[in-house]
Amino acid sequence: MLSNLMIPAVLFFGLGVVARLIKSDLKFPPDLAKALSIYLLMAIGLHGGVELAKADMGAAVNAIVWALILGFGMPILGYWLLIVTRRVGPLDAAAIAAHYGSVSAGTFLTALAFLDTQGVAYETYPLIMLAVMESPAIVIGLLLAAQARQKIKRNAQGDGSGDAGTGGGDGRMRLGALLHEAFTNGSVVILVGSMIIGAVSLPGAMEKLKPFIDDIFMGVLCLFLFEMGMEAARRLGDFKRVGALLAGYGILMPLIGGTIGALIGHSALGFGVGGTTLVAVLAASASYIAVPPAMRLAVPEANPSLYLTLSLGITFPFNVVVGIPLYHWMAGLLAAA
Amino acid sequence: MANLYPEKLITIITTSMLEERLVRVFHERGTSGYTIVPARGAGSRGEQTGMDFDANILVKVVLPADRMDPVLGDLKRLIGQGHHLTIYVGDVAVIRPEKFTKPFGA
Numbered sequence: 001m002l003s004n005l006m007i008p009a010v011l012f013f014g015l016g017v018v019a020r021l022i023k024s025d026l027k028f029p030p031d032l033a034k035a036l037s038i039y040l041l042m043a044i045g046l047h048g049g050v051e052l053a054k055a056d057m058g059a060a061v062n063a064i065v066w067a068l069i070l071g072f073g074m075p076i077l078g079y080w081l082l083i084v085t086r087r088v089g090p091l092d093a094a095a096i097a098a099h100y101g102s103v104s105a106g107t108f109l110t111a112l113a114f115l116d117t118q119g120v121a122y123e124t125y126p127l128i129m130l131a132v133m134e135s136p137a138i139v140i141g142l143l144l145a146a147q148a149r150q151k152i153k154r155n156a157q158g159d160g161s162g163d164a165g166t167g168g169g170d171g172r173m174r175l176g177a178l179l180h181e182a183f184t185n186g187s188v189v190i191l192v193g194s195m196i197i198g199a200v201s202l203p204g205a206m207e208k209l210k211p212f213i214d215d216i217f218m219g220v221l222c223l224f225l226f227e228m229g230m231e232a233a234r235r236l237g238d239f240k241r242v243g244a245l246l247a248g249y250g251i252l253m254p255l256i257g258g259t260i261g262a263l264i265g266h267s268a269l270g271f272g273v274g275g276t277t278l279v280a281v282l283a284a285s286a287s288y289i290a291v292p293p294a295m296r297l298a299v300p301e302a303n304p305s306l307y308l309t310l311s312l313g314i315t316f317p318f319n320v321v322v323g324i325p326l327y328h329w330m331a332g333l334l335a336a337a
Numbered sequence: 338m339a340n341l342y343p344e345k346l347i348t349i350i351t352t353s354m355l356e357e358r359l360v361r362v363f364h365e366r367g368t369s370g371y372t373i374v375p376a377r378g379a380g381s382r383g384e385q386t387g388m389d390f391d392a393n394i395l396v397k398v399v400l401p402a403d404r405m406d407p408v409l410g411d412l413k414r415l416i417g418q419g420h421h422l423t424i425y426v427g428d429v430a431v432i433r434p435e436k437f438t439k440p441f442g443a
Contacts, residue, residue, distance in 0.1 A: 292391065293354050296354045297354045297355075300418060300420040300421065301419035304391070308391065
């Protein structure tokens with residue numbers, strides 16, 4: 001199991017955590033993580049686009065349908081789990097659940113690095129699923145929050161009154177803005193746009209881009225994870241504020257998601273070990289780049305330190321260190337069965 | 338010594354996600370301009386680290402006292418929607434009052 005961690009990307013993540021723990025004065029230039037994530041999404045999108053141009057349409061559509069099911073289903077499951085544990089209010093639960101329905105490209109790319117190192121081949125369809133799964137959870141998060149607001153309002157008013165009508169209108173207006181936010185989200189534009197460019201570009205022209213999208217890719221991923229390690233470690237201190245039960249949720253959710261994802265990848269999509277691992281990673285990961293800003297706008301009542309600590313401080317490190325090898329192992333079991 | 342003229346200064350600290358909405362308020366209420374800088378700090382919502390998913394802004398607007406209420410009303414509405422804004426208003430003195438009367442972008 002330990003040898004699974006001996007890949008540079010994961011080790012640099014660890015270095016970032018250590019740098020923070022020993023209180024090093026190391027600091028990355030502002031916006032570096034943003035610049036690196038733009039590169040990573042662009043490179044992986046171009047790469048995926050080239051592969052998808054050769055792919056089977058039916059299989060691609062099937063992957064998209066299952067990505068939508070996961071994207072809409074996971075936040076509802078996550079919300080229900082949070083409400084049952086009664087540790088947070090419904091608005092916080094809605095915001096947290098949205099993070100778990102969406103995906104972390106950083107985790108996905110780490111999984112690619114892991115599979116490459118292990119010499120495991122993988123299907124390219126999970127890449128479309130990565131693009132598709134960014135948005136639905138944001139929409140569900142907003143709908144859950146709107147429902148929670150109405151419930152809170154109803155409780156506050158005792159009996160329901162005619163006031164609910166105006167509240168509904170307001171909610172609809174904000175839904176329009178949020179749908180725009182969800183589907184024009186920067187990550188989605190880069191990823192989908194690069195895929196299309198990769199798919200329609202002439203092969204000769206794409207060959208010229210190889211040093212940019214292939215040769216330096218893993219190095220950039222190391223840099224990105226280095227900084228994310230520092231960010232994750234910064235959040236670890238908030239552990240106490242979140243509480244043990246909620247922190248446990250940050251580990252339970254990826255385990256549930258990973259299991260569901262592995263089953264879907266293997267049974268419904270018929271992927272091999274590599275593809276199944278990637279679908280499990282998609283279902284297990286929680287967003288920390290696309291969703292937090294969206295939730296700040298859409299569910300301002302929710303406490304950002306709760307969802308950032310869970311997704312960035314707990315679930316992301318868990319997935320990078322324990323989750324990915326675990327999902328790979330699960331995928332292997334399913335393939336052997 | 339130069340003549341000084343009284344104006345009001347509104348300072349707002351909030352998430353960078355609200356930047357566009359604040360600018361729209363300033364525009365609609367005819368303020369003469371605004372200044373926004375990235376901000377870091379800590380408060381009731383925990384530490385703001387300045388990562389792009391976690392960034393705050395510091396917004397400053399100078400305006401005549403009689404134009405202040407509509408702006409503050411719009412800001413209060415944002416707070417009513419659940420957004421978190423730290424707002425304070427102060428008295429300042431300027432040497433060119435005409436600079437603060439013409440709406441920006443007009």
